[in-house]
Amino acid sequence: MNTATLKTSNLPLLPVKGMVLFINIEHPVVVGRPRSLAAIEEALKGEDKSIIVVTQRNSATAEPGREDIYDVGTRAYIHRMERHGDDVVSLVLRGSERVRITDIDTSEPWLSASYDVLPLPDDNSDETEALHRDVIDKAQQLDRMKAAEWPKGLLTQMLQTLKDPMEHVYVLAYLLKLEVPKQQAIHEAPTRAEGMRLVHDAIVHEIQVLQLQEEIAAQAASSVTAEQRQYMLRQQMEAIQKELGEDDGENSEIAELKRLLDTSEMPEEVAKIARREVERLQKMPAAAQEYQMTHGYLKLLVELPWNKSTQDKLDLDEARRVLDEQHFNMKEVKDRIIEHLAVRKLNPGASSTILCFVGAPGVGKTSLGASIATALGREFERISLGGLHDEAELRGHRRTYIGAMPGRIIQTLRRKGVNNPLILLDEIDKLGHDYRGDPAAALMEILDPSQNSTFRDNYLDQPFDLSKIFFVTTANTLDTIPRPLLDRMEVLRLSGYTEEEKVEIAKRHLLPAQLKEVQLTAEQIKVPDDVLHKVVRSWTREAGVRELNRQLARIIRKSAVPFANGVTTPVTVTVEQLTQLLGPERHTDDSLRRDPLPGVTTGMAWTEHGGDVLFVEAVKTPGGKGLALTGQLGEIMKESAQTALSYLWSQADKLGIDPEVFQNSGVHIHVPAGAIPKDGPSAGVTMATSLVSLLTGRPVRSDTAMTGEITLAGLVLPVGGIKEKVLAAHRAGIDRIVLPEANCQDLEEIDAGVRQELEFIPAVNLQQVFNAALTSASSTGNAVQPQLFTREPRQPSPGAHP
């Protein structure tokens, strides 16, 4: 500044209120106080119209003295001046220099000040530089935010024109309209560093305030508009729905749901959720996917039988009558059902037991389930678990999935409309499992009486009481049922039927059903008992009655042909016609080997399809060594063959075997049929007998079958599946059965008729077995060829357990 060195000691003083005049800033002032007017008068007498402007500390002070004004003021030029009347003058002042007031003279009508000029600060530091740059950045930001208030780009342009950092500071301090003390502090700042820091603080503060202000304004605006928008949209939606004719549909659907909700007996917690969902539903357009989903869910909630049950029929005599009517025999199972009813009668709150029927196919497990339901007067539903490998099938999918559905159990309850049906879980031994989860785990929860009162279906997402359901499961074998699952069930074995039983079943159930199929009566097609016996014996070999049913169906079908051609004379099926109707006999009684070679023994096996007889053949292999085993034998069976051979060796002299045999030749044991895998210890006696027969040359009686595990000491240990084995042997025409003595109690289960036709020889040790089975006559073994037996060609089936 060209006047910087000038040191005017004295100039008129103008105290101002509410403002600070910065250097190079032009600012209007209105003056009315007499002393101020006098000061201006005096200043205008000067050749450059300069005056000292200083800010009052307190704008209320009317006649400020030395103490009432700040120390640092501004030397200013009066740029414009205009008088309005006598005592008001408006001015435009332009700041020129900062001055420090040293003294005030009050002797004149105006105040006059002695002052020192303060030079513009020119200190430099990195910090100031950094602050300065940030201030410029912020100023540009501020420029954008204040676009409505300031001419466009005012500040940016200004900061570009000006060079001195302090000029920036003063311009900003002026434009930010800070409070007077802050403005004064900036004005007084002795260094750039301080000035810059103060203005930086101010500008940051200003930006924050502006942002906050914008937010508040935006919030206020949006809260109003959101409500208005919703209202408008709703109005539009109503109009659209009216146009589309959906209006009534939606309302009546929801009204229906509400009505059902009120009448439903669901628990209060569930009802609460249901009501909430209905409210949600009302706000949705009917076309939304969410609407369909929620509607489906609510439909399920109101339709589920939360508290609806059928009354159990607890008449024990009536129940027994129903069971007897629909199923022949099965005493054990029927007794168990009656017991169950008795318990229910005494204690209606007793938890349901879970029954598991195990037995060969076709023995009537599934239909028995239906009969129980009838006897109890409960609803019946069958769920097949065979091949089920997705846990969600039982437990449902979460509602978040598209197309989600409740699990089978909940679906069943909804369909049946009661919470205590009898549910038959069929083929529980054929459950699968894969990466989608293990359905057995879900079943465990469903079948556990202590857990299933709060069963939680994924879709339903609310606990539902399954404990009133009567669960019955069926299986062909227990081996593949997971142990923990098996533990929760009471196992009832349904063994195969005898010939007599099958004939009875055919007469009572199968034939009437088949006749009904062709709409003929028992008078029109007569099937006598002897025909049935022949069919059972020669065309079927099974534990159940499925094959029998098929054969009977063929007989009835073929016999019905003449009726279709208009013939009306009754027909009686005879035994002689059977070959013509059914083809050649499949199974013959002489399937046994008559006059067999030494080394061939009849054994008995238990299979999943019931029992069967099997043969063990042994030959010497001269020059060979040791024991060769063929016929798909498992480890246990191989070991029992080895045990048998070792036992014989050890007892060679007692049994009359030439010990040389063991050194000169090997032994080969084969168990047909070669394609069927076999395992288990119960062929031990059979193999031992075969070997003895072979090595002593005494043939085994062909009318005798045997079973039993052996030890090296020659003991005969008990085995399982006696009933099935005996029945199979009986079917095959065996007369005598050698069995472990410990198994004799199992014979109780067998029908008395069968028992009477057979001779049972209990054995404790192998010697007793040999005595019973071997003929005394020695045979050379090559005189008679063994008569081949006809046997139904069979596919390999999984696992036979001799």
Next chain:
Amino acid sequence: MFYATSWKPATDLFRAGNDWLIKMELAGVSPAEVNVHAHRNVLRVQGRRRDLYLQSGYTCHKLEINYTDFERSITLPGVIDAGGIRTEYRDGILRIYLRTL
């Protein structure tokens, strides 16, 4: 504008080839206090006006004339021949004759 370091006199500009005539309204300015300076193609005129015609007994009712420092810079299309600048002050107008190269 609220920001100013000095006032700017009104200026006319005339051209005759490379010869230029610049007129500035500088009434009441003592020529001794006007400084004309050329640097390359910019002509800068600065100075100071003082109110030297004060009459005692009168009070000011309106003030429109700018006193104190003034400054005006004029950018020309060619470099100014600094040695050939001639100034003339008459009737309150400052005339500056110059040539551009």
